[in-house]
Amino acid sequence: MTTPEPTTRDSEPTTTHDPEQPRYEPPPSIGKLALWVLLFVVAAVVVVLGGLYLT
Known part of the structure; x- marks a missing residue:
């Protein structure tokens, strides 16, 4: 009994990518996300304190 050789699929691409299919980024x-929120809060506090200081 002989074992068959494994067949290779060189004619088919390994990754199929449809250019019309949308690609989404993973969520942060x-x-x-907490760093962005903290940065926004710090910027808002700086703007408010700057406005109070200059008036």
């Missing part, structure tokens, strides 16, 4: 991690 919790740490990165």
Whole structure:
């Protein structure tokens, strides 16, 4: 009994990519999202304190 040789599929691409199919980015991690929120809050506080200081 002989074992058949494994067949290779060189004619088919390994990754099929449809150019019309939308590609989505993964959602941001919790740490990165918290960092953006913290940056926004700090910027808002600086703007408010700057406005109070200059008036």
